[in-house]
Amino acid sequence: MEPVRAVPPPGRPAPPRAGSPSAALELARLLREAGYAPQQIQERLATGDQLLARSPELPSYLRRLGDADEPAVLLRLFLLGVPVARERVDQLVGAELRARLAEAGLLVEDSEAVHGAARLVPHDELLIASDPAGAAEGHADHVPGVHRPSVALAHLTVRREGERALDLCTGNGIQAILLAAHAERVVATDVNERALGYAAFNAALNGAANVETRAGSFFEPVEGERFDLVVANPPYVVSPESAYLFRDGGMSGDEVSEHVVRAAPAALAPGGFACVLISWGLDPDDPAERPRSWLEGSGCDAFLLHTSTDDPVETATVWNRDLLDRPEAYAAALDRWLAYYRKLGIEQLGYACLVLRKRSDGSDGWLEARQLPRAALRPAGRHVRTLFETHDRLAELGADRSLLDRRLRIVEDAVVTQDTRFTEGSWRAGDLTLRLENGLPFSAELDSPTARMIRALDGSMTLREALAAAVESDDRPTGLALARRMLEIGFLELCE
Incomplete structure (x- = not known):
């Protein structure tokens, strides 16, 4: 009879090895x-x-x-x-x-x-390569394959050529291998020796000869060193367990995320970026409050790219799916996790990629939060870097009204589409939607004045002239605020 689920190999094989x-x-x-x-x-x-x-x-x-x-x-x-x-x-x-x-x-x-x-x-x-499916139970050092958070981190990482890069909590090494394609040197760390074995094998399998693995907890293996780029997919899950090193950090609540965020700035060279996956107990009245507090005195600017907000039941369900074929154990795990969240007073959990940039002057930085659409992510590192650059330029310009005399243009990968609906016996034009073909998957519904403004912003005229041509005078202050918002998220760019 055919087996109905994956069968781990007998014994427990060591991670594969590269002979050369x-x-x-x-x-x-x-x-x-x-x-x-x-x-x-x-x-x-x-x-x-x-x-x-x-x-x-x-x-x-x-x-x-x-x-x-x-x-x-x-x-x-x-x-x-x-x-x-x-x-x-x-x-x-x-x-x-x-x-x-x-x-x-x-x-x-x-x-x-x-x-x-x-x-x-x-x-x-x-x-x-990773540990076989179905082989996790009873093994805290289980090394999983590439999952959705790993893909999200890869897509949101700001990449530059010739960097010295750090992959913190490397796991199977996927981030280190991606870094190796553009960085001069990559250091990959993990407290899990088994994970480092897989990371070294995967680096060799994929020709990433510039990856060095080091054993140790969080930043300990690179203490005193500075990097141009840090990426981290730590065991950030707010969990009552200590079952798996890749998931359960052994700290209370969201302290793993806090620890990594507070420690990352010291590992960054001036101008360097860090891209860190985090989760936290979220206050609906101020969702970014806890990550903001972790960055006080860090000397970093930051974008909090908020990917999702889950309730405790959803979070407990997602992280215990490996128990689905054992209903009693699954139900017990859900109860245990929910009791833990009640004890901590957590009613919602936030998930995000926090992108830091180390300021050259060491002064206090800023944090901006952006809610990402629940759409499939794609490579967006260049877009994320543009968010920082645009924030800098807007800060230099000062007040909103200084934008009026600047020429703006729609970015090249912006697309406007229109729905057409058959109703009451005829075809009627529907809503206009602006979206980006590349980068972060932002989109926006356009009313007629905004669509006219967008059409006018081709770089040939100032924002003042575009608003005069496209928007009624009573709506021009609103049009100015909208243009600034569209500039901030990457639909528009400032002309030199």
């Missing part, structure tokens, strides 16, 4: 040559634009795949976590690839079956 940089690169080449790549996997498993859907679909995936060719065997072993008869592996997996997999410690074999010793998932051009 060239051997790791050759393994990656052979896997891709065998069809172990996103598009081919999506086609084989019929998962649409997702690489892999939810684990309850495992029986369906197995029946789609069969085990009659090399890609199917590889997907069973390293993506679905299902053992394959040794005879089938011997028949279908090429001798060179099989030898490379064994050399890296990625196969666990017995007389009858072969298990994948790690989960191996392609993400665009990268291959990322």
Whole structure:
């Protein structure tokens, strides 16, 4: 009978190892040559634009795949976590690839079956290894794969060439590998030695030769050092548990987020950026109050890119989904987490990427909060950096009215669309929507005067002239405030 869920390999394999940089690169080449790549996997498993859907679909995936060719065997072993008869592996997996997999410690074999010793998932051009699915229970040092928060952090990171970069709490090393593509040198730290093993292997597998791993808690391994860029995906979950190093920081409430935010400025060189995922007990009357307090005296400017606000039930549900197939344990975990939130007086939890920039003069900085739409994020580091640059220029200009004599233009990746609706026997023009094709997924509904103003702001006239041409005189103060707001979030830019 087919198994209905992933089966961890017997024992607990050590993280895979790279015998040499060239051997790791050759393994990656052979896997891709065998069809172990996103598009081919999506086609084989019929998962649409997702690489892999939810684990309850495992029986369906197995029946789609069969085990009659090399890609199917590889997907069973390293993506679905299902053992394959040794005879089938011997028949279908090429001798060179099989030898490379064994050399890296990625196969666990017995007389009858072969298990994948790690989960191996392609993400665009990268291959990322992590602990097998279903192998977390009872192992605090479990190393998970790339999840949605990791992707969000990657998309929101401000990147520049030739930096000295730090990846704090590196986990499987995905952020360090992305940093290595543009940084001169990357230091990746983690308190979890198992995670550092995976990070080192993944760096070699993806040709990131400029990544150095160091063991230790938070900033301890880099004490006294300064970096141009710090990224951090710490165990920020407000959790009553100490089950997993990657999730549970062992501090009360949101103290892990507070600790990282307070410590990050000391690790930044002047002008350097830090991008940190955080969560906190949120006050609905002032959502940014706690992160703002953590930055007092930091010498940093900051944007709080607020990704979501969850209630305690939602948060407890999200972080205990691994117990869904054990209803009694799942219910007990929910009760335990909710009691913890009641004890702390937490009624809402905020989640955000906090982006810091170290001021050169060490003076007190500012914090601006931006609520990000609940839309899929895409690479937006350049947009985030523009938010800082625009804030600086507006501060130099001073009062709003000084904008009136400046030429503004709509940014090149802005798009205006209009809905057309069939009603009462005819087609009627609907709302106009302004959105950005790249960067942060902001959008705005436009009324007719605002649409005319946007159309006039092509860089050929001042804002005063555009408002005179497009907006009634009584509405011009409102138009000025709106133009400033659109400038602040990246729909408009100042001409030189």
